Amino acid sequence: MTLSPAPPHPKDEAVRVSGLSRRFGHLLAVDSVDFEIGRTSIFGLLGPNGSGKSTIIRMLCGLLRPTSGEARVLGIDVARDPESVRRRIGYMSQRFSLYDELTGLENLTFFGMAYGLKGGALARRRGEVIEIVGMKGYETRRAGALSGGWKQRLALACAILHEPEILFLDEPTAGIDPVARRSLWNLLFEMAAKGTTLLVTTHYMDEAERCDHLAYLYLSKLLAWGSPTELKAREDVTPKGMKRVEIRHKDVVGLLRLLQGSEGVREATIFGENVHALVDDGVDLALPEGAEARTVTPSLEDVFVTLTRRASGV
Amino acid sequence: MFRGLSGIVYKELLQARRDPATLVLALAIPVIQLTIFGFAIHTEIRDIQAVVVDRANVRVGREFLQALEATDTFRIVGHAADREEAMALLREGRVQVAVFLPDDLAERLLARETAAVQFLIDGSDSNMAMQAQAAAMGTAVSFSARFGSVAPPPIEARPRLLYNPDGRSEAFFVPGLLGIILQLVTTTLTAFAIVRERERGTLEQLMVTPVSRLALTLGKILPSILVGAAATVLALLAMVHVFEVGIRGGLGLLAALTGLFLFTSLAIGLLISAIARSQLQALMMTLLLMLPSVLLSGFMFPRDAMPTPIRELTWLIPATYFIEIMRGVVLRAASARELLRFIAPLFALGVAFYAVAALRFRKYVA
Known part of the structure; x- marks a missing residue:
């Protein structure tokens, strides 16, 4: 290992991960993952539970050392110099990890001090973040007494006090109601618009649609990464000679059974009131009465379902 | 009244098994502690550390010291040259008792006068001090009996409690x-x-x-x-x-x-x-x-x-x-x-x- 300064890096790169792996005993939690995140984007890290999302985030924040490979954040090798990285990033963990017996304001003061903010600067910044997350009037309540959505806002406020260049959010919307989820996302968009790079893990597809770039993890491996448009256009998702068809019918379960037994149907999945099917070109589907079919571009869920099926060999 | 009891017990047992560290601690603490403390704790006092000042160094003096040790209450750990040295050892807590044999021990016995052996006892531990006091006086009485029944007794113990004279x-x-x-x-x-x-x-x-x-x-x-x-x-x-x-x-x-x-x-x-x-x-x-x-x-x-x-x-x-x-x-x-x-x-x-x-x-x- 040499101690020479890090090589110069392109200015627009916030995170670069190459060959990143982490092993816990016999379990390979992250298996040689590569991706890059440009500055000021919302990067979504998707994947089922246990696919390695949190482990990657924790390595990027310097909480865990990689077993092999490298994680660079803002051009700095995190394993080598976690201290310099910590000043410039924010982290919001999966579970609420603030002090329940302190009020929102006291939590903010504490984390501000932990980041070296003092006196007037601390007070000003505290006011700003309360404004940003919109929790004015709630800041004097004990954190433990806040509901899930407000807790998340407070956690976000604590994570952005020191104006981080990158914000890591590990399932920020897990366990909060849809309205709170939507308003949290609006906050994230505003922050991205103002120049913060965000890395968000999620398993909600609607949240994935909101990201500029996505990486999809499955069984510790990175299956795909790119913009949603790029992912939907992937040839291994909709191979040549096939098309995605959306079929609307009142009995979706019956329709699914019918399609699964039909010639030329490669895949069929229920999406609410519709069935999405991957069908060979030129096949004439024998559809029941009242069913309407139309060709569509694949949704992200189609993309991930297809990629997952392929990866697990189904 | 006991509805669901077996379910709760089942769950608690499983949880206990999944947290082996706590389980081991819970099981090991009583066994280890019981064994150690059972062996270690004796309330009867033995082997109280004593220092001796014996400038005369005559045979009868040495015999008296042997009789002291034979009680198992005292263990003579050393000899000091004078009172100063013995007191320092007491203050340092190295010994709990200092025994002073009189310089004219042999002469007094010959003259059929009572020889007083002084015991300075660290009174901090009042229980120990009491037992030391009793053992010192008992030894003097039984040692005197070796000379036959004579009055006044040839050897007498004069214990004094230091630091906690009231034995509180x-x-x-x-x-x-x-x-x-x-x-x-x-x-x-x-x-x-x-x-x-x-x-x-x-x-x-x-x-x-x-x-x-x-x-x-x-x-x-x-x-x-x-x-x-x-x-x-x-x-x-x-x-x-x-x-x-x-x-x-x-x-x-x-x-x-x-x-x-x-x-x-x-x-x-x-x-x-x-x-x-x-x-x-x-x-x-x-x-x-x-x-x-x-x-x-x-x-x-x-x-x-x-x-x-x-x-x-x-x-x-x-x-x-x-x-x-x-x-x-x-x-x-x-x-x-x-x-x-x-x-x-x-x-x-x-x-x-x-x-x-x-x-x-x-x-x-x-």
Whole structure:
């Protein structure tokens, strides 16, 4: 290992991960993952539970050392110099990890001090973040007494006090109601618009649609990464000679059974009131009465379902 | 009334099995402690350490000393040249009894006069002092009987209690109790302070801030030190004013040495918090350490009465040193120099605990 300064890096790169792996005993939690995140984007890290999302985030924040490979954040090798990285990033963990017996304001003061903010600067910044997350009037309540959505806002406020260049959010919307989820996302968009790079893990597809770039993890491996448009256009998702068809019918379960037994149907999945099917070109589907079919571009869920099926060999 | 009981028991048993560390602690604590304490604790006093000043050095004197040792109550650990030296040994806490044979022992016996053997007894432990006193007088009586029934008796024991002339048990227990309380408060506070953060997930949030490990550790300890110091002052006030056990030694020395003990107790707390994964485990470990500190440190039962291997083990317990120090400063007005053999190892133990805790911490986080 040499101690020479890090090589110069392109200015627009916030995170670069190459060959990143982490092993816990016999379990390979992250298996040689590569991706890059440009500055000021919302990067979504998707994947089922246990696919390695949190482990990657924790390595990027310097909480865990990689077993092999490298994680660079803002051009700095995190394993080598976690201290310099910590000043410039924010982290919001999966579970609420603030002090329940302190009020929102006291939590903010504490984390501000932990980041070296003092006196007037601390007070000003505290006011700003309360404004940003919109929790004015709630800041004097004990954190433990806040509901899930407000807790998340407070956690976000604590994570952005020191104006981080990158914000890591590990399932920020897990366990909060849809309205709170939507308003949290609006906050994230505003922050991205103002120049913060965000890395968000999620398993909600609607949240994935909101990201500029996505990486999809499955069984510790990175299956795909790119913009949603790029992912939907992937040839291994909709191979040549096939098309995605959306079929609307009142009995979706019956329709699914019918399609699964039909010639030329490669895949069929229920999406609410519709069935999405991957069908060979030129096949004439024998559809029941009242069913309407139309060709569509694949949704992200189609993309991930297809990629997952392929990866697990189904 | 008992609906669902079996289900709850089933779940509790499964949970206990999934947390083997706590289970082992719960099962091992009673067995280990029972074995050690069962062997270690004897309330009858044996082997009280004694020093002898015997300038005459005549045969009858040596025979008397043999008779003293034959009672098993005393063990003569050395000879001192004069009174000064013997007193210093008493103040240092190396011996609990000093035996002075008269210079004219042989002449007096020949002249059929009574020879008085003086016993200076460290009265800190009133129970031990009483037994020493009784054994000294008993030995003198039975030894005199060897000369036939003559009056006045040829040999007479003149015991005198030092430091605690009234033989009050408060003087013995209260200074030691102070050490035990101090350890309980500071160790528990420190052990829980960090384990609680780990259990709640706030430790991880702290770890992503630029707060250094040292700042984190010190920041967690400082409040415990304040609480510990306040507890000490209150306990000392109670000792002096409620129990009327006056402090004979230097207050500055007492403060400094209490600080040293706080340092060591905090180190133990840190070590526990570096090992324990949950608050329950931290509690078990605190208890595991607390019992020997109470039972084996000499706080309740004299260490001299313990079997040798266990007596040697008690030197690993910080409270052992601090209780010796407290009794030395409070009751015997001992100086730092006289207590050095307790101060140095106490400091070394503290440093060792810190080192192990620091190593464990580094492994734990990142």
